[in-house]
Amino acid sequence: MPKPREVVLPPTPRSAGRSIDESFTALPLRRLADAALARARALGADHADFRYERVRSASWTLRDARPAGSADTTDAGYAVRVVHGGAWGFAAGVDPTEDGAARVAAQAVAMAELSARVIRAAGTEEWVELADEPAHGERTWVSAYDVNPFDVPDEEKTGLLTAWSERLLAAEGVAHVDASLLAVQENKFYADTAGTVTTQQRVRLHPQLTAVAVADSGEFDTMRTIAPPVGRGWEYLTGTGWDWDAELAELPGLLARKMAAPGVEPGSYDLVVHPSNLWLTIHESVGHATELDRALGYEAAYAGTSFATFDQLGTLRYGSPAMNVTGDRTAEHGLATVGYDDEGVAAQSWDLVRDGVLVGYQLDRRIARLTGLGRSNGCAHADSPAHVPVQRMANVSLAPAPRGPSTEELISGVERGIYVVGDRSWSIDMQRYNFQFTGQRFFRIENGRLAGQVRDVAYQATTTDFWGSLEAVGGPQTYLLAGAFNCGKAQPGQIAAVSHGCPSALFRGVNILNTTQEAGR
Known part of the structure; x- marks a missing residue:
């Protein structure tokens, strides 16, 4: 079997100068990780890693230029994963104390011990082992964006969606318009027993508009924007990375011609x-x-x-x-x-x-x-x-x-x-x-x-x-x-x-x- 070509690896992933959210770095991340990893080592784990994660997700939806719903949720907590006795162990928690992190690590080791007994009783010999990875020391990485969408007032977000919706509704043949925007900020802190410690932040956006036409017969069809979801910031909606003016200008005409188009001959x-x-x-x-x-x-x-x-x-x-x-x-x-x-x-x-x-x-x-x-x-x-x-x-x-x-x-x-x-x-x-x-x-x-x-x-x-x-x-x-x-x-x-x-x-x-x-x- 031929060996795949060696991967291309940049020396150190870079973040183009953006910084991690201070409210995340202010958390006691290292202390929690040290407590969890120390307990896992003491209990004999061959490998252990600690991951603290905070994911904020928000959405705004409009129907015919009027607000139809919004949400803003945050999922936060930490997890410990271990390899012990040739089996995986995993546990998660939310107690932001060193004792809490140590308890979660002990639960992960206990799960691995139980899993190992079950696996051996079943007669399988597939031990969990991990491919080698260099220890990267302490690293920070932030995705490529200019303006964090969570720094933009909600009124500005819904105002832009409203203006775009009204523009489409004013076009001949457009009966309804659905508009939505999804935004996510994902923060992760990772540390393992090999010595890698990473702190990361990713931002992403998904804007979308759909125009609806309804004929006198009751027949209807839709035409949606093709702007993709991206790992960018608010600048994506205000001129960088996509020509929104051109997209919105052509959408009503495309929809009208689609309504009049014949079906394809197979x-x-x-x-x-x-x-x-x-x-x-x-x-x-x-x-x-x-x-x-x-x-x-x-x-x-x-x-x-x-x-x-x-x-x-x-x-x-x-x-x-x-x-x-x-x-x-x-x-x-x-x-x-x-x-x-x-x-x-x-x-x-x-x-x-x-x-x-x-x-x-x-x-x-x-x-x-x-x-x-x-x-x-x-x-x-x-x-x-x-x-x-x-x-x-x-x-x-x-x-x-x-x-x-x-x-x-x-x-x-x-x-x-x-x-x-x-x-x-x-x-x-x-x-x-x-x-x-x-x-x-x-x-x-x-x-x-x-x-x-x-x-x-x-x-x-x-x-x-x-x-x-x-x-x-x-x-x-x-x-x-x-x-x-x-x-x-x-x-x-x-x-x-x-x-x-x-x-x-x-x-x-x-x-x-x-x-x-x-x-x-």
Whole structure:
């Protein structure tokens, strides 16, 4: 089995000068960690780590330019995880005292001892061991943003959403407008018995507007903004990173033309897929499929398995030679970007698919050691202090061609096809192999030119057929980092935010369904 290419590791993840929230650093984080780790060592743990986490999540929603709801919640506490007797132990608490932290550590060790007895009684010999990771000392990391959205008055947030909603409502044919904004500030403190101590802060935003049209017949449809959720601050809504004026200006016209558009004729078409749609296909068919815990069967009880099994590493023809996909914890503004993961592993970038061939997986420290792949690439994450870290998705992205074509040039090479923009619904099987995706906007391509919208489009394929039909990817000028706040995994369930970058891309001979006709069968 060929060895995956060595990961690319920046010497020290940097935070561009931003500082950690003082209300977080004022907490007795080191004292709690020292007490917990000392107790775990005294009780014989082979490894122990302490994680204090505070996650503030807020949302604002408007319906027809009027407030429809808001929320502002904070989840805070700490957890201790140990390896003892070849088994995991985990416990969480909220008592902010050294004695409380020590008690939680003792509970984690007791759980490991019980788990070890149960495992041995069951006859398994799978001991928990962790891949080596250098001790990083004390490190601080803050994500890339200019203005923390929680420093902006709520009146300013709802005022901007109101103004945008009123602008859309004033347009002909728009009957209703839904507007929402989600904001998260995530603070984590981590310390382990090897000597790594990290303090981190991540900020992310997800703004969204949806315009609704209703015909006299009662028929209705929607058109949503394609601006992606991002690891940015308030500046994202006021001019940096997205042209909101242009997006809002074109939305009513796109909706009106969609209402008048004919349904698609099913059949085989060439597709040019915009990154605002393709990111979700990458997420479902590549991102989840290359989580190695899934490929090994550890997610089978809940979220499925993977067709990209471990025995195919280095040989599986995932797609065409134009397909180059990376896992990346370092991408600027990425939703899954960190300085260090929840096992103290430094952020990295590495290949998953190279020239169309599967060459890597996403790993945490246990899976890396279990499979002999060497070092973890930093994919352990927990979404709250009450949850144990599990293997979670990095920013999984399709690389553009260095001097590749524009989207218009990709379209010009298509005689009969469809141009797909924006994500909507999706469906994929438990092995991440058979899938179907829809979108926000579909345009006919005739003789290399756009020829109006069509409706009710879904593209359907198997993962390897779809990526095998990839003929060309656009250049860097077509690249967009999109993603989602709510990727789900594990039992008990956890969610994680993750981004997927990609250029526009051309696929040949993809099966197209008419969703209205399919629903009527």
